[in-house]
Amino acid sequence: MPMDFSTFLTQINDALNAENGPNLAYLLRPTSPHGKDLLKSFRSPTASTLAHFKGSITSPWDEIAIQYVLICSHIARLRPGEAFKEQSQLVSLFFRFFIENRGWTLPALFSILRDLRDLAHDADWHAKVHNQNTECMVEAARTVAKAFSSCMTDRLSPPDESRKWGVYYVVGLAMKCYFKVKRISLTKNIIKVLDNSSDIPALEFYPRSHQVTYRYYLGMLSFLNEEYEKAEQELTLAFYHCHIQAHDNQARILAYLIPLRILKGHLPSDELMYRFPVLADIFSPFVAAIRAGDLAAYERALELREARLIELNLLLTLEKGRELCMRGLFRRVWLAADKGTRIPISMFHAALLISGMKDIEVEEAECLVANMVYKGFMRGYISHEKQMVVLAANNAFPRPAERPAPLASL
């Protein structure tokens, strides 16, 4: 039987009385089947035509129900901008209810925030297509931040029913919004609040999906800040806790984890590349160049993949990977010198010239060798007067991963 408005209200009422969060979420989702039904019963709903329903159930649910119909109507008429506005309004109304209640309401909160974000995305995209500029996602981010505060400041509920259990999910949504509008610096505030607060449960007690999302974003942010140790830590945790079947999520984590591991000295296995062809497409040429110690090939790979790397914010990081390539090249010089312990700088210089670094002077070659020694890729020292590199008798070229502090950077 198709739903009509009074039945809708009754169901909401039932859900409220039973404290049935998931049901409430279902009722408020525009994509649910009753959305269409309700639209059929109203020809062209507006705030004014629906206003007479106010008072039929306790505030703010009467207004929320009205909002719901308006949202469904706008979506059906392909007006995402309007739908977004109404959804924002719905969320504000919901907040009034939310702060008076406990954690059972969280599924509903999650659902309406997700919808808010989706609508913001659609609205901005729709506006862009029509050559307008809207800032729905920015507004959505603000709303989500408000939700975050509401979650954090729950002093009355008993601990296992607290609204605080929504914190990490909401933070995840906030991160997605901020990254979308490229205001990454705004994430700092939220993280600071989380770090400083002592009255929310530890991350490990939250549902795994919330943990993975949060760690992923923490990893991403550390990565962008070149705090590579921390980034590797968070991303590794995220990756191993990620659901086995969440292939796309795994790929996203790996997109940042792989370069980190490369910088550390661990090249991805062929099997891993096979499992993630998208990543293989980006990273394989770099891996191959490093394995062969081929600087020219590495440069070519940087040029070819530049656009994609910039999109992913990986360009500057992979430029650093050049040093691993150079290590490979220098190691070949050492092999060509029969693994001798005294190798003239001119040999390294020649290798660099052959490898495609035209116009490089001997002094620059010497500087690059000095860097190799400093970074632990080569063990030994340089004699400047003799223009010679004196290498350690054993383990002159340690495995990159075995260096004392592989990810530390000056």
Place this chain on the structure above:
Amino acid sequence: MSDAWPPQLKEWVAKCLGQMTDINRTEAQAELRQVIADAFAAHTLWTTDWAGVQLRALLPKPPPQFNTTPNLKRKKSVIGFHHKPPENSPATKKVKKALKSSTSSPALDPNDRAALEQRAQRFQREHEIEREKSRVGGQAALKANHHTSHLFSGFNSRSASPSEDPDADPNVMDWDRYTIVGTSQEIFKDYLRLTTDPKPEQIRPYPILQQTLLELKKRFRERTPYNWICSQFKSLRQDLTVQRIKNEFTVQVYEIHGRIALECGDMVEYNQCQATLKTLYDLGLPGRVEEFTAYRILMLLHGRNRTELNILVGQLTPKQKADPAVQHALSVQRALAMGNYHALFGLYSSAPNMGAYIMDHFVARERARALVVITRAYKTIPLSFIHQELAFESLQQTHEFLTEHSAAYFTNATRPDAQKELDCKPALPQLTQVFETKYRKVLIKGAI
């Protein structure tokens, strides 16, 4: 106000608007504003034959003259007063282009005056034709413009007039309402932050401001103290903002002030100029975009702002990437990333435009870092090598730097500097420690 305008004026304005192209729009609008303001002040609004008036900006212009001053070597003793002691700038190889002459001055040859007359006649005829056309269309065009609160203010901005915008903050000055044309004839004016409505007699109109810039350039060359020059530039910028003059001249002002600020080490002002220039360039105004893009890259390198740098590099257009100054800045970035101090200090010595002044700010840090690498890779190393590689000005300066960083250990301390050899083993831990304490954090005031 437009009710007080004669219909011929309205038609003429509409026609002028129609004649404007992207190239001459900003100049023409400024001139239009000026002409009408003058007529209003002289009470000749109703008596002028507007159809016969010709805006200079709408005449075909000869191509602008750019003074291609050759690269000036960076002079050590340029502005003595507020310039940091130039210990970090090797006198030999620096280049600087402090004040590129910028205003194009199409000085009309008297012989051309006849040709000009002829052209003016031709335009007169075209006025007639246009007037017929715009009689129908012009009224509509004017009406459309009435939506903006002020005929002059709507062109470059999209801000709503205060009556339409319910969120207008009463504390924020709404420039639309106060766009005025100044009347002050004073060339120089000290800077005072505006706290009330600007009064026209305190604001200098556009032609005066153009003279002001010329005078300021002269004064700078004559080594007037930076504080005064800075104050003058700030008031010049203020007058431009208040009168909403956003054109090539504005760009020039900000570029010149930016360069002067760089030379005098005023990073706060420089950052302001850079930020404004970015918005002006984004509006499509021409200027030395590549030069200042290179500066932005170098500033981000100085501030170690990796995220922003990533984003900026990603947004570079092919034209920008091909420019030598931008390429230089990108090479600096690459050298920094690789720890390639040899290349870095080579680039420091050959920095184009004013880039070296920005690099000045991180040269000490990079020298310290380079020394850490060097003392790790060598057992002993001549002081002269450090002097050359790290582009110090003299052996003495090199020695002083080592002392400041607690690293002046020599195997042969009794010998003269030219023969000294640094003893790397004891120096290394000192350098590492000093680097941590001195250079880990970077603070910039007013940074983007």
